Amino acid sequence: xxxxxxxxxxxxxxxxxxxxxxxxxxxxxxxxxxxxxxxxxxxxxxxxxxxxxxxxxxxxxxxxxxxxxxxxxxxxxxxxxxxxxxxxxxxxxxxxxxxxxxxxxxxxxxxxxx
Ligand code: 5GP
Ligand code: ZN
Numbered sequence: 001x002x003x004x005x006x007x008x009x010x011x012x013x014x015x016x017x018x019x020x021x022x023x024x025x026x027x028x029x030x031x032x033x034x035x036x037x038x039x040x041x042x043x044x045x046x047x048x049x050x051x052x053x054x055x056x057x058x059x060x061x062x063x064x065x066x067x068x069x070x071x072x073x074x075x076x077x078x079x080x081x082x083x084x085x086x087x088x089x090x091x092x093x094x095x096x097x098x099x100x101x102x103x104x105x106x107x108x109x110x111x112x113x114x
Contacts, residue, residue: 001098004097020071022067023044025043025067026041027039030102034104035106036105037103038104039071043060045060047099048097068103072105082103084103085101086100087102
């Protein structure tokens with residue numbers, strides 16, 4: 001999608017601080033981190049929201065989590081723990097409409113979330 005911020009990061013039109021990449025997913029540091037560790041994992045293909053996922057995306061969604069685990073392990077936070085969040089639509093706080101898995105770590109996480 002031409003006017004999508006995260007598609008532009010995938011295509012390297014906008015620079016991202018990349019922490020992981022494979023054929024299908026890209027992970028990069030969040031520009032406004034909410035924890036000492038805060039990166040995003042996105043599919044390279046544009047998907048606007050969780051509501052737009054189909055059965056054909058089952059493996060891709062799995063790859064988002066496997067990338068999260070891999071980077072969390074690489075950054076040394078996997079054992080102590082991390083939180084994954086994917087917001088869907090405005091009420092949940094989604095502001096970029098290309099699905100992305102937030103991965104947060106390095107401080108205690110509250111429950112329920114705000
Ligand atoms: P959402 O609110 O959609 O769940 O999360 C969007 C995330 O994208 C936010 O955490 C925000 O800080 C991050 N973000 C917004 N613009 C940019 C950007 O230009 N670069 C990076 N790396 N992250 C961004
Ligand atoms: Zn996109």
